[in-house]
Amino acid sequence: MRDSYLIYIASSVFAVAVLTLLAMLVDDPTLKSSHYWNVTLQQFMYVMAFVFAFFTFVYMTYVGGFFIQQQRLEFKTYFKLGMSKFAIALISFLETIVVQLIAWVIGMLLAVILQKFIGMLLVYLMRIDLTFRFYLSMDVIWIMLKTGFYSSIILSLLNGFRAYLILRERKKKQHFYNNWFIRSLLGIFGVVLFLSGVALTMPLLSMSSEIGRNDDSMILTFIIGLLYVFGSYFVFRGFLPLVLEMLDRIKFFSYRGTNLFSFKYLHQRLVKNTSIIWFITELSALAVAMLVFCYAGYQIVYQDYQISYSFSLVSTKDQAGAVEQQLKDHGTKVKERYHTPIKRTIAEIWDYSSKEYTPRLVSVMSYDNYLKLPQRITKKNPSIKSGDFLEIKGELSALTPNYNNIEHPISVKNAPKITARKVGSMFPYGSRMYSGLMLVVPNSYYRQINSDASETFYGWDVKGADKMSATAIKRLKQKEHQYYLTVHVKSSLNKSYITKSDKLDGKYLGTNQYIQSSFVRQEVTKNIVRQATGFFLFLITTFSIALLIALGSLLTLKVLLRDDYEWRQLKTLKRIGASENEIKVIIKKETALLFGMPMIFALIQSFLVIGILKLVFSTTNQFASFVLIGLSYVLLYGLTGVLTYILSWRGVKDKL
């Protein structure tokens, strides 16, 4: 009994600590001060914290259930001795609330202690230049305390009710599923569902992800998801027990050594734990899929970056001379020099978040000038003819929603409305050189635009290192060289205008104010890409791994906690003459079943992510990422399984 208190407290402490850590991260001032932090990320973190809170709650509900189940016989005896149902329910209520409150306090303390460490790890992994300070957010503590209080009350009430139900249980309920025939039917139905899910995944992989067909494949993905979720439930509920039952009925198998016992024992363990095995399977499939998604996503983004930022150095007109001088001084080998005049004006573009047209800065280059740019970069954009428009999106295609959406026409100041355009992301000057929108327009259209602030971009493609000294780079990047553009929005687009200034009035950029960088080196961009996406992906990864570990520990608990009934069975088996080895084999099979089933089914299901990746990133096969993450998952759960087996066997050996 002491053991189950300890296990209950330990697992609750774990859950609370992870949740508190996550909540503290969301509210951490150090991270907020980083400029990679933005509102979307913050919202995303809130959602994640909330989702995790939900899972934590479900997790604790399950663990609490084991705890009460363990005391079943005890409660029944109290009841027989004349204690009222209410009193027993009250006992289990009080017991749970004490354990819960202790767990919350310890878990939160642990989180506070670990907070700095985790924060430092995060900053280190993202290679952000921040010193992580210890910070205790009173808001978070207060919210967590409140959450802890309410959830403790709810869980305790639930446990009180559970104890009450245990006492009310009169006869074995003739449950719907207990009917052999119905269960077998459901089991076979489940297999059919699951297999059709697998079968449908295959065409999804070969489906092309052209625009317009996206919707179909999204629906298909959703259907496959449903087939998997329900299919695996019925497989666990009906099919696996059916298989064990059949094995048990065939004397050829069952009349051998401990099989006669172990088939029944495994059957019992399986039937008792169906819902939890299913829960774990589905969530770990989700976690594995998210991990693959992040990993593959990161790789895609990184490749994307390597393609789109193949320039070495770029600068504005003012700095071009200085850069050239530097290159000459250091004897850098320049493979290619290019430059492009840019006009700047204002355009009304569709804002997806506010769902309206908003005036924004737009930079324009002519078709002729576009052709002069290095082909090795621009050829990855869709090809355009002299009369076409091309929108160059600085964002990374992989992570931008509505990337390909060209539904909304663009109106440019004092120029015809652009109704049709193509979208690309390859830009020989890199996305850091311009803000707002970048358009390649036909020559005649270009001439029509009157520029409010023209500029010429210069680019150098060097062979090997650029050999620039750190001080030179620092000098080139100095704030004095950059300038600011402000869009003054007036009653109509044609009346609005742009001003250029060397200084900002306030401390921060306003909504329609833009910085023009004077000099960009590839190195800088690399860091930004890595940090911005890394940050985002790292958080999802943390979340997924925490989820996987939590689920693994749930399985461990499930294996370790046997009720009295199961103990008595093993003990009896030993007394009849089963050797330690034979019992060990039974424990081994039991662990393998409880760990193996979720693993196999989760892996099969998470394979769907390859299809999703294809839809979202429209990339070629990401099979390697899947194999890598899948293997790590198998390794993690395999190790947990082995550890569980060792613990479990120790426990059994001590007790028998």
Place this chain on the structure above:
Amino acid sequence: MQIIVKNIAKDYGKKKNAVHALKDIDLEVAEGEFLGIMGPSGAGKSTLLNAISTNERPDHGQIIIDGIDMTQQHDRTLAKYRRHKMGFIYQSFDLLDSLNVKENIILPLVLNHSSKKIIEQRFEHLNRLLDIGELSQRTIDDLSLGQRQIISAARALINNPEILFADEPTGSLDSKSATILLNYMQIINQREKTTILMATHDAFTASYCSRVVFIKDGSIFSEIVNSGNRNDFFEQVINMQRTIGGGSYFNIP
């Protein structure tokens, strides 16, 4: 099978709460003997049977069965030995609730990987003998205590053990079933030279034995040998029980 118990002792618990369940017991059981073990509740009968049947290791002392010192053997060897040569009727029956009656009975044979034919044969034989045919497909949960006891006896006997350990085998049986079981035990004892060790409170049950040892507080108190006359032996047993106290019909002031 000859059994020699040399100077064994067993304590339970630690320091303050220590219980000396067995204190330096010496005992010899000849091959084919039907030995009764009697004594008041808590005297150490079950503990002694458990020690001799190698279910529990004594703290010190030796248990020599057929010339082999069991206390020196590895657990694995002991398990094998138990399975092949011994049968047990436990005081608390120790049946597996997840198996039905038939499966419980044949379990020792299945564990030994016996052939299906032999399993069915032996099962049929015991079925007829102990008259438990109708029970065979029932689940253990539904059985009465007496029915459980007879099932656990059938399980003990199914592999024709060379030594049978019976802890209170008739405690829950009606007199007819008890007589059937005891007669059967007597038959296998005489015909197949099965050595039987039986703990009991009941003087009638004890009267089937060829010898009865009495233990009290973990030590052997005395013993009585059956001279051949059941009635005399029965009287002797009852007298001895009166002397040590405990047992079914005495201690009435």
